[in-house]
Amino acid sequence: EDKVVQSPLSLVVHEGDTVTLNCSYEVTNFRSLLWYKQEKKAPTFLFMLTSSGIEKKSGRLSSILDKKELFSILNITATQTGDSAIYLCAVFDNTDKLIFGTGTRLQVFP
Amino acid sequence: SQTIHQWPATLVQPVGSPLSLECTVEGTSNPNLYWYRQAAGRGLQLLFYSVGIGQISSEVPQNLSASRPQDRQFILSSKKLLLSDSGFYLCAWSGEDYNEQFFGPGTRLTVL
Numbered sequence: 001e002d003k004v005v006q007s008p009l010s011l012v013v014h015e016g017d018t019v020t021l022n023c024s025y026e027v028t029n030f031r032s033l034l035w036y037k038q039e040k041k042a043p044t045f046l047f048m049l050t051s052s053g054i055e056k057k058s059g060r061l062s063s064i065l066d067k068k069e070l071f072s073i074l075n076i077t078a079t080q081t082g083d084s085a086i087y088l089c090a091v092f093d094n095t096d097k098l099i100f101g102t103g104t105r106l107q108v109f110p
Numbered sequence: 111s112q113t114i115h116q117w118p119a120t121l122v123q124p125v126g127s128p129l130s131l132e133c134t135v136e137g138t139s140n141p142n143l144y145w146y147r148q149a150a151g152r153g154l155q156l157l158f159y160s161v162g163i164g165q166i167s168s169e170v171p172q173n174l175s176a177s178r179p180q181d182r183q184f185i186l187s188s189k190k191l192l193l194s195d196s197g198f199y200l201c202a203w204s205g206e207d208y209n210e211q212f213f214g215p216g217t218r219l220t221v222l
Contacts (some may be wrong), residue, residue, distance in 0.1 A: 006153075042215055042216050045210055088153065097159060098155070098156065098204075099154055100146075102153035103153045
């Protein structure tokens with residue numbers, strides 16, 4: 001059975017800290033891995049990763065994929081209170097199904 | 111540009127009542143459409159997906175059903191709601207050329 005596992009489940013840090021969120025997967029016919037940020041309602045897209053070893057960056061956020069070890073990490077440097085959210089990892093298979101992990105709840109305190 | 115609508119935004123229903131949630135997409139044709147549920151403290155669970163009119167795949171057995179009467183319309187239904195059906199329901203679409211799924215604003219359903 002395909003699955004996506006995220007860790008930690010919950011994380012509390014202070015502003016300015018750097019955090020690393022983990023996502024491992026076991027998905028037949030992997031096509032791509034996506035990261036989303038969910039605050040109050042619908043998730044918003046952060047990154048899509050298809051190739052190993054190529055870092056994607058957007059401001060203080062960055063992500064990388066390891067297709068050999070079947071995992072991805074999402075890094076957030078110099079965290080701010082506005083980074084508080086649930087971060088979702090999801091994997092696309094080649095049938096266009098998106099399989100989500102349970103998410104990591106990040107809380108950033110001033 | 112493409113947009114996705116869901117309604118209603120919030121719904122409170124008694125146990126045993128029927129349900130109909132609607133999702134429509136504008137600005138694209140022949141999208142792949144998805145229904146997800148997010149229960150409190152849990153991740154997104156894929157309920158149904160559709161690659162075309164009348165084509166529905168169910169991922170999780172339950173008392174919900176989905177229909178796609180038109181190309182850009184996706185409906186989630188139930189004949190009799192259960193307490194466990196409470197949650198946040200998200201509709202999403204993806205196109206043939208995109209790997210990303212785009213989410214609607216969601217419907218928060220509370221079954222009492």
